[in-house]
Amino acid sequence: MGGKKIVCRCNDVTVEDVERLIDSGVTDIEEIKRLLRVGMGPCQGRTCIPIVISILARKTGKRPEEIPLPKARVPIRPVRVEVIVGGADE
Amino acid sequence: MSRIAVIGGGIIGVATAYELAKLGEEVVLFEKNYFGSGSTFRCATGIRAQFTDEANIKLMKHSVERWEKLEEELGADIGFNQTGYLFLATSEEEVEAFKANIKLQNRFGVPTRLIDMDEAKEIVPILNTEPFLAGAWNPKDAKANPFKTLFAYLRRARELGVDAREHTEVVGLEREGEAITAVKFRSNGKVESVKVDAVLNASNAWAPLINEMAGLKRDLVPIKAYKHQLVKTEPLERGQAEPLVCPPAWEDAYIIQDGEDGGIICGAGIEHEAKSLEDVEPTYDFLRGVLRYAVRIAPPLRYAHVVRQWAGFYAKTPDSNPAIGKLLDNFYIAAGFSGHGFMMAPAVAQAMAELISKGRSKVPLDWEWYDPYRFERGELRSSAFQIG
Numbered sequence: 001m002g003g004k005k006i007v008c009r010c011n012d013v014t015v016e017d018v019e020r021l022i023d024s025g026v027t028d029i030e031e032i033k034r035l036l037r038v039g040m041g042p043c044q045g046r047t048c049i050p051i052v053i054s055i056l057a058r059k060t061g062k063r064p065e066e067i068p069l070p071k072a073r074v075p076i077r078p079v080r081v082e083v084i085v086g087g088a089d090e
Numbered sequence: 091m092s093r094i095a096v097i098g099g100g101i102i103g104v105a106t107a108y109e110l111a112k113l114g115e116e117v118v119l120f121e122k123n124y125f126g127s128g129s130t131f132r133c134a135t136g137i138r139a140q141f142t143d144e145a146n147i148k149l150m151k152h153s154v155e156r157w158e159k160l161e162e163e164l165g166a167d168i169g170f171n172q173t174g175y176l177f178l179a180t181s182e183e184e185v186e187a188f189k190a191n192i193k194l195q196n197r198f199g200v201p202t203r204l205i206d207m208d209e210a211k212e213i214v215p216i217l218n219t220e221p222f223l224a225g226a227w228n229p230k231d232a233k234a235n236p237f238k239t240l241f242a243y244l245r246r247a248r249e250l251g252v253d254a255r256e257h258t259e260v261v262g263l264e265r266e267g268e269a270i271t272a273v274k275f276r277s278n279g280k281v282e283s284v285k286v287d288a289v290l291n292a293s294n295a296w297a298p299l300i301n302e303m304a305g306l307k308r309d310l311v312p313i314k315a316y317k318h319q320l321v322k323t324e325p326l327e328r329g330q331a332e333p334l335v336c337p338p339a340w341e342d343a344y345i346i347q348d349g350e351d352g353g354i355i356c357g358a359g360i361e362h363e364a365k366s367l368e369d370v371e372p373t374y375d376f377l378r379g380v381l382r383y384a385v386r387i388a389p390p391l392r393y394a395h396v397v398r399q400w401a402g403f404y405a406k407t408p409d410s411n412p413a414i415g416k417l418l419d420n421f422y423i424a425a426g427f428s429g430h431g432f433m434m435a436p437a438v439a440q441a442m443a444e445l446i447s448k449g450r451s452k453v454p455l456d457w458e459w460y461d462p463y464r465f466e467r468g469e470l471r472s473s474a475f476q477i478g
Contacts, residue, residue: 034237078395
């Protein structure tokens with residue numbers, strides 16, 4: 001891992017990965033999310049998305065608040081399947 | 091060279107734009123949101139030739155052959171992997187129906203076969219074999235990454251000169267007689283117009299709105315958006331449920347291990363007509379319903395965590411077969427894929443581009459079967475075999 005700066009700990013995405021994708025012309029955060037899977041792991045984007053937004057802002061000359069957050073998915077925190085299906089085997 | 095407008099930046103529109111550029115056409119592609127945002131990026135990643143009628147089997151056989159060569163052709167990793175589809179029978183009647191389907195699929199060169207539950211357990215280690223009698227197994231069915239696939243097509247399309255615009259909404263079509271002459275579009279609040287020689291409506295759930303802009307009746311091609319949902323677990327060790335596994339008798343419930351991170355995607359045919367084209371909110375009822383089936387198919391899933399749930403549309407026609415063909419002299423449609431757009435895209439894009447550019451295609455696509463005017467004539471096809 002020496003020297004790599006990790007943006008997304010769920011999916012091992014680095015600063016360089018994000019910058020390279022933006023340089024290739026992908027600047028929509030919904031697309032960056034899906035191509036690099038940032039925000040799609042168990043943390044639901046709590047760690048990575050603010051960092052990605054700051055990189056995207058710097059690269060595109062926008063202010064961070066001009067960049068919309070990607071759609072948040074339920075559940076907010078991972079939930080065990082058995083909690084949802086319950087104990088009853090119908 | 092003609093200038094062709096493609097409306098809809100999902101997999102069908104993007105792949106057809108690429109195929110048209112390959113044939114030397116000038117292409118402008120319009121997507122009103124971000125690329126893939128409609129249905130493509132919400133799909134369950136599956137690709138299968140296990141259909142139950144000749145037209146769809148032949149088309150998907152050809153599509154799978156195109157998929158097999160797509161990474162090489164597009165020069166990119168698209169996560170294509172032939173991990174198969176396994177349908178499971180819960181009754182003797184279903185076993186008989188599977189046998190008839192297998193015979194038809196074999197006739198057109200699709201290598202599906204009936205397997206016993208011992209073999210099924212080897213293929214899907216976490217499978218609960220107890221409720222099932224036999225399986226229909228096609229090892230050539232597959233999955234691919236919808237995000238990577240769409241962007242691989244898009245990059246190649248742009249390299250070939252396609253003018254692909256996202257966040258650019260088509261707001262009107264100019265028609266003279268039986269031809270569309272210009273497309274009006276809005277980008278950053280500004281409306282502009284471009285002259286065109288032909289237009290493809292590839293906007294799937296939104297297609298009736300575009301048809302209306304062409305001066306056609308909104309329900310000429312009666313596509314309705316049905317909300318479908320998926321639930322995904324945390325990553326599991328690879329090889330637990332790589333194929334798509336589905337007992338059709340259980341409301342088409344299915345599981346498939348995501349090719350990227352190994353999480354299990356859980357789906358089911360629990361569908362409702364969407365309240366609007368913005369109605370993609372997931373529901374708790376679905377979450378509970380789909381997981382109850384998932385733990386019956388694969389009991390160890392009980393101990394996995396759910397990490398995400400999302401919804402998208404099956405843009406359905408009354409017979410669940412897409413509308414593919416010509417609506418006016420130079421106005422074409424490929425929409426209403428009823429949940430099968432991603433898997434059909436490589437074949438349909440090639441066929442559509444050839445039709446628009448050359449007036450005919452060598453792709454084994456049964457134009458009569460998918461004729462967009464069939465609904466107006468009241469000639470419905472047998473329902474395409476839909477799951478999830």
